[in-house]
Every structure is written in structure tokens, then in C-alpha cells.
Amino acid sequence: MKKGDLVFLKIEDVTFGSEGLARTDGRIVFVPGALPGEVVEARIIKKKKDFARARVISFREKSPHRCDFPCAHFPVCGGCKWQDVAYDYQLELKHRIVAETLRRLGGFGDVRVLPIMTSIEIFHYRNKMEFSFSAQRWLLSDEPEPLEKPKDFALGLHIPGRYDKVLDVDTCWLQSEISNSVLRIVKNFARESGLPVWDTRRHEGFWRYLVIREGKKTGETMVNIVTFDHNAPLLQRLARALLEQLPELTGVVNNVTKSKGGSAFGEEEYLLAGKPVIREKIGDHVFEISANSFFQTNPGQAERLYQKALEFAGLTGEEIVYDLYAGTGTISLFLSDYTRCVVGVEVIESAVKDARNNAEKNGVNNCTFVLSDVRDEFREIKTITNNYGQPDVLVLDPPRAGVHPKSLQGILELQPERIIYISCNPATFARDAQVLCQNKYKLQQVQPVDMFPHTYHVELIAKLERR
Numbered sequence: 001m002k003k004g005d006l007v008f009l010k011i012e013d014v015t016f017g018s019e020g021l022a023r024t025d026g027r028i029v030f031v032p033g034a035l036p037g038e039v040v041e042a043r044i045i046k047k048k049k050d051f052a053r054a055r056v057i058s059f060r061e062k063s064p065h066r067c068d069f070p071c072a073h074f075p076v077c078g079g080c081k082w083q084d085v086a087y088d089y090q091l092e093l094k095h096r097i098v099a100e101t102l103r104r105l106g107g108f109g110d111v112r113v114l115p116i117m118t119s120i121e122i123f124h125y126r127n128k129m130e131f132s133f134s135a136q137r138w139l140l141s142d143e144p145e146p147l148e149k150p151k152d153f154a155l156g157l158h159i160p161g162r163y164d165k166v167l168d169v170d171t172c173w174l175q176s177e178i179s180n181s182v183l184r185i186v187k188n189f190a191r192e193s194g195l196p197v198w199d200t201r202r203h204e205g206f207w208r209y210l211v212i213r214e215g216k217k218t219g220e221t222m223v224n225i226v227t228f229d230h231n232a233p234l235l236q237r238l239a240r241a242l243l244e245q246l247p248e249l250t251g252v253v254n255n256v257t258k259s260k261g262g263s264a265f266g267e268e269e270y271l272l273a274g275k276p277v278i279r280e281k282i283g284d285h286v287f288e289i290s291a292n293s294f295f296q297t298n299p300g301q302a303e304r305l306y307q308k309a310l311e312f313a314g315l316t317g318e319e320i321v322y323d324l325y326a327g328t329g330t331i332s333l334f335l336s337d338y339t340r341c342v343v344g345v346e347v348i349e350s351a352v353k354d355a356r357n358n359a360e361k362n363g364v365n366n367c368t369f370v371l372s373d374v375r376d377e378f379r380e381i382k383t384i385t386n387n388y389g390q391p392d393v394l395v396l397d398p399p400r401a402g403v404h405p406k407s408l409q410g411i412l413e414l415q416p417e418r419i420i421y422i423s424c425n426p427a428t429f430a431r432d433a434q435v436l437c438q439n440k441y442k443l444q445q446v447q448p449v450d451m452f453p454h455t456y457h458v459e460l461i462a463k464l465e466r467r
Contacts, residue, residue, distance in 0.1 A: 001025045003047050007054065011038045016097045016426060018081040018456040019053075027052050033075070035063040035085065036093075065089035070123075071173045076140065078160035079174060080454040091116050091450060094458040098426050098448045106430030108437075114447045117308070120300040122453040126174045127214045127280065127299055130264055131155050131183060133190065133197035133207040134166035153197055155187045155210060163262065164200045174454075178246060179212045182223055185245055186210050189238050198228065200262075206231070208257065209264040213278055213289060216299050220250040220278040224291040226264045230256050239272035251275040253291050265292050277354075282306065285333045285362045293351045294327040298451045305422065305449050305461060306334045309395065312420050312445070312463035315339045319392035322416070324374050324407075329355030331395055331422075332367050341366040343388045347373045374403075378410025391416045402428030408435050415440065419464040424451075426460060433462065440466050 001007070001024070009022035011034045020034025028051045034040055039061035042054035069075075069083040082090050095116045102108040119125060137154035149168055156169030168187075171180045190197065190207045198205035209226035223242060225235060239252040251274030255266025269276070269291060277288040280295065282303045289295045296302035309331065313321070315338040323332040326344030328351050336342050336359075344367060346352045355369040368388065370377065377384060385391075394416040396403060402425065403411070411419070419441060423429035433443050441464040449459040 001027065001044060001047060001052060003044050005044045006057065007042055007044060008060065009034075009040050009042055009054065011036050011040065013100075014093050014097070014456075016101060016456060016458075022054075029054050031056060033081065035065065037061070038063050063089075072171070073156075073167060073169055076138070076159070077157050077167050077169065079157055079172070081456060083173075083454045085454075087118075087122055087453060090453065091118060094450060094456070095448055097456070098446065098458060098460055101426040102430050102433075102446065104430075105427055106434045106437075106443075108430070108433070108443055111443050112445050114445060116448040116450055116458075117301070117304060119298065119450045119453045120304075123173050124176050125298050125300065125453065127216050127295070128297055129172060129175045129179060129183075129212050131169065131210045131212075132158060132166050132262075133205070133209065134164070135197050135199040135205060136164050136166065136201075138162075138165045138167045150191075153191055155183070155190065155197075155207075175212065176214060178221055178248070179214060181246055182212050182221070182242065182249075183210065185242055186223070186225065186238065189241055193234060195231070195234070203260045204228075211255075211264050211291065213291070213295075215250075215278045215280040215289075217281040218279045218286075219248070220280075221246075221248070222250055222275075222278045222289075222291065223252045224255055224264075225252070225272075226255045226257060226266060228256070228258065230254060230268065230270055232270070235270070235272055243273055249274060250278050255291055282330055283334050284337070285330075285358070285364075287328055287330060287333070287358045288354055288361065289328060290350055290354055292348070293354045294348065296330065296451075301449060301451045301459075302330065305451070305459065306331055308447050308449070308461050309420050309422065310335060310338060312447075312461065313338075313393050313395070313418060315393070320389045321393045321395060322388075322391040322414070323395045323397075325397045325399070326355060326369060327351050327397070329358050329367065329369060331397060332369070333358060333362060333364055335395070336364050336367050339366070339393075341368070341389075343367075343391070344369045345372055345374055345377055347371070374398075374407050378407050378413075381410055381413045385414070390414070393418045393420065395420045395422070397422040398428075400425045400428065403432045405435075408432060412436070412439050415466065417466050421462045421464065422459065423462070424457065424459050426458065429460060429462065433464065436464055442467055 011020035195206040211224040
């Protein structure tokens with residue numbers, strides 16, 4: 001086998017990352033987009049000592065679980081890799097990925113993995129979408145000549161594996177119709193503004209990102225225009241154009257970032273119209289969300305996820321709960337009605353500000369939010385416990401990279417009775433759970449949750465108890 005070879009492959013399984021897994025010539029071959037049971041003709045695009053990667057040229061046998069898809073941008077757009085896979089089968093694959101990852105990476109072959117929690121909605125479920133401006137539009141292979149759109153302008157989503165190429169998107173099925181209207185209005189305005197869009201190769205340009213946030217239960221919508229600098233007259237005209245066509249918008253803000261990297265977080269923020277926050281409701285609590293704060297992307301599923309966290313925590317009303325990676329305080333406030341007190345730790349200052357504000361507006365007096373990096377906060381374990389008390393229950397909801405090894409050691413020193421671990425990455429969860437269970441804990445149950453239909457991503461919530 002060598003790079004460029006054509007091979008016929010029978011797909012045996014699927015990995016976290018939406019790659020089919022086949023074996024040939026003594027090697028594992030990863031095939032993006034292929035499903036178990038399919039037979040494909042594929043070209044080898046990468047060859048290593050123990051594995052290879054191939055691209056599908058044609059399907060000789062297709063899975064019976066393939067289905068029609070509604071989006072005009074599929075499959076070029078990488079946002080919904082499984083939109084052509086029947087939803088029931090998506091759930092089966094995600095459950096399999098969680099169970100197999102726990103067995104293979106964590107050694108948890110006998111842990112009970114509960115049936116996956118299905119999503120309430122499978123389209124229009126996201127409450128936040130981030131679109132990139134780019135001076136390098138991805139050209140479609142069947143695009144007519146002359147080009148219907150300019151080559152040096154795009155507002156959409158990055159092509160998988162390309163930092164510099166953006167697919168121009170007109171409608172996204174993951175967001176609501178009002179958000180799609182915002183996308184089209186901003187695109188037309190920016191294209192006609194005369195100011196250049198961001199060029200990732202030259203690191204110059206004015207228009208950088210469009211971020212749209214919604215309160216699914218409140219109907220509130222925020223538009224965040226991210227630019228390289230602040231052009232008040234131009235951006236005020238854009239805000240007026242948005243509100244003239246969509247008067248139901250809650251607010252329009254402008255975030256300014258000079259960073260050359262691919263981040264939509266701004267160093268400065270300007271309110272162009274309306275309010276600088278939107279509200280969302282989870283359980284009995286209403287949360288205010290600012291432009292740069294983290295909030296669960298699928299709020300309907302988040303509420304069900306938190307209900308499972310409450311069940312796993314086994315609270316009686318007397319416990320001290322530590323909520324690490326607390327964000328805007330959603331989990332902390334959700335659990336506050338059922339416990340003595342909650343201590344939330346969060347590194348993003350705006351999120352801590354939102355969390356404290358959310359607690360005050362909801363009349364919650366038993367939540368304390370600490371601005372700190374979790375890794376730094378565990379340097380002095382005694383200081384934490386002296387200030388806030390010894391935790392009975394610890395809630396972890398870390399980013400995709402998981403918990404830092406130093407923080408894991410700090411958690412082991414804290415010795416909470418129960419750890420509730422929420423993860424968006426089964427692999428890093430398996431790694432962290434293995435460390436915890438080699439010491440003082442036992443992994444009792446794992447609940448997979450489908451937060452992101454039509455993608456390979458799967459959330460999980462796990463219960464660990466001290467031995």
C-alpha cells in the first residue's frame with residue numbers, strides 16, 4: 001500500500017470524529033464519512049506505519065441507514081457530517097462510541113452505559129452560531145462560470161481542515177429562521193460596505209465574524225458583529241438596517257479584536273442598539289448571557305442534562321457543592337435549590353460577572369462565584385476549604401481537553417463523596433476517570449446525551465463515588 005493507491009474497503013466500525021474504520025494490508029484505515037457495513041472504493045491519502053487514511057471515491061454498498069438531507073450546503077460544509085444518516089442510527093453510533101471509548105481508553109468494560117438521551121429537536125436547536133468572514137471563498141466544483149458570487153468574499157463556515165477557506169452559507173439548518181435572516185442581512189451589508197473582509201493570510205481586513213445568540217425559551221436574539229476596529233457610523237447603519245427588517249432583535253453589539261488568531265472574543269465591546277445581553281431560562285431560573293460568555297448550545301437538552309446531574313448528585317439539602325468550570329452559573333443555580341451552598345469556579349471574568357448577576361436576579365443567596373483558573377485554584381487546597389468548606393459533591397464540566405493533571409490531583413486531595421463529571425469528549429473523560437478510579441473513586445454510571453444531532457459529537461454525564 002502506498003499513497004495514491006485505490007483500494008476496496010469494508011467498513012467495520014466508526015470512530016469519534018465521524019471516520020469509518022476498515023482494515024487492509026495489516027493496517028487500520030480511517031475513512032471519513034463512511035458508515036459500518038459499507039463497501040467503498042477509496043484512495044489512500046496518507047500512509048503511516050500502523051495506519052492509513054483514505055478518501056471515498058465511490059460507494060459499492062451503501063448503508064441502509066443513509067437518508068435524504070435538507071441542507072443545500074451538505075456535504076461540503078463540515079457542520080453536520082451525519083445529516084445523511086437516519087437519526088435513530090446516529091444515536092446508536094454515539095452510544096457505541098461512548099461505550100467503546102470507555103472500554104478501550106479507560107479500561108471500563110463493565111461500567112453501565114445508560115441508553116442515550118435523545119434531543120428534543122434535531123434541527124434549529126442551536127442557540128449560538130459563529131460565522132467567519134473570509135477573503136478566500138471555497139469554490140464549489142460544480143459552480144457555473146462566470147462565478148455567481150465573488151471569490152474574495154465569504155460569510156459562512158470553515159471548510160473542514162482549512163483555516164483559510166470559508167464556505168459561503170445562505171441558510172443553516174442548525175439555527176432558527178430569524179438567525180438565518182440576520183446572516184443574510186449582515187452578508188449583504190458587509191459586501192456592499194466597501195470595506196474588506198478579513199484575510200487570514202495577510203492578517204488584515206475589517207469584517208471578521210458574525211455571532212448570533214438566541215434565548216430559545218425567551219425569544220430574545222443578540223447580534224454580535226466582530227471587527228478589526230470600531231467604525232461607529234458604519235456599524236450604526238448596520239444596526240439600524242437589522243432593526244428595520246427585524247424589529248424583534250434584542251440587541252446589536254460590536255466586539256473589536258486585534259488578534260491574528262481565529263477567535264471571535266473581543267478586547268473591546270460597543271453597544272450599537274438595544275441591550276448588551278439576552279436572557280435564557282433553564283429550570284426555574286432565568287440567565288443573562290453576554291456576547292463573550294459560555295452557555296450550553298442546546299438549552300433544551302441542557303435542562304435535561306442538569307436534571308440527570310441532580311439525580312446523580314443525590315442531594316439532600318445539606319451538602320456543599322463545588323462547581324468547577326462554572327461558566328455563567330447555569331449548573332450552580334440549577335443545583336442551588338437542593339443543597340446548602342454551591343461554590344462556582346470560572347476563569348473568564350465576563351462569565352463570572354454574569355454568574356453573580358444571574359444569582360442576584362434569581363434571588364439565589366447560597367451561590368458564591370470565584371474568578372480563578374481551576375489549575376491555579378488547586379495550588380492551595382487548604383485555602384479553598386478554609387474559605388468555603390469541604391465539598392461533599394464536586395461537579396466538573398471542563399472544556400474538550402478535559403481536566404488538567406494538576407487539577408485532578410487537587411480533586412483527589414479534596415476527597416468529595418461524589419463527583420459528577422460532564423464531558424463533551426469521551427476520550428478525555430476516559431483518561432481523567434481512569435486517574436480518579438486508580439486512586440479513590442469508582443465509576444458508577446454513564447449517561448450519554450445527544451446535544452448535537454447530525455454531528456458525531458456526544459455529551460456524557462458520569463457519576464463517580466468515593467470508595
